[in-house]
Amino acid sequence: MRLILLGPVGSGKGTQAGLISARFGLPHISTGEIFRTNIKNNTELGKIAKSYIDNGELVPEELTNKLVADRLAQDDCKNGFILDGYPRNLSQAKFLETITDVDIALMIDLSEEKIIARLSSRRMCSKCSQPTSLDWMVDGKCEKCGGEVYIRDDDKPEVIKVRLQKQAVSQELIEFFKQKGVFNKIDAADDVESTYALVKNVLDNGAKNND
């Protein structure tokens, strides 16, 4: 199964990708992970990518495309893959089309209101550096070590709104996959396993509800 996961930041897409990966035995591929691996292994493409990242510049699309093509050509992708965070736009989607077929493009959606509620309840522990949440904390402190907690700048509601706008899944990308007959969408549920049940239903039945 060649699966593309789409969805806004905070929808729990990464968590679902991890579950699908473990339960279907497919590699979970994200561009962030591809960059890190290539840089760590000091590959030719990794060296070029690093020079952009070190200068605080975006990695050019052509290079990102090459890295993705290179990753999908590896042995562990023979029986399929989960591509998370790529393609981001129509030109990447058109590139991807030249290197592989796609069975399902699944969007895991969540309303902006719920994403903000979810992300803004997140806290970081200043002592053990682990993430926690208002729901887990004990007496206003980290439930693991009792440390003081703080809010990451990224998790402040006004910053979350900007991130959501910047990283929204584009309508033209959705239309592209609809036209190919592989698009499907679910709304993330309140907990991970209920969301996974919806995801699994789509994966087991294919992209039949292509609306």
Ligand SMILES: [Zn+2]
């Ligand atoms: Zn802690």
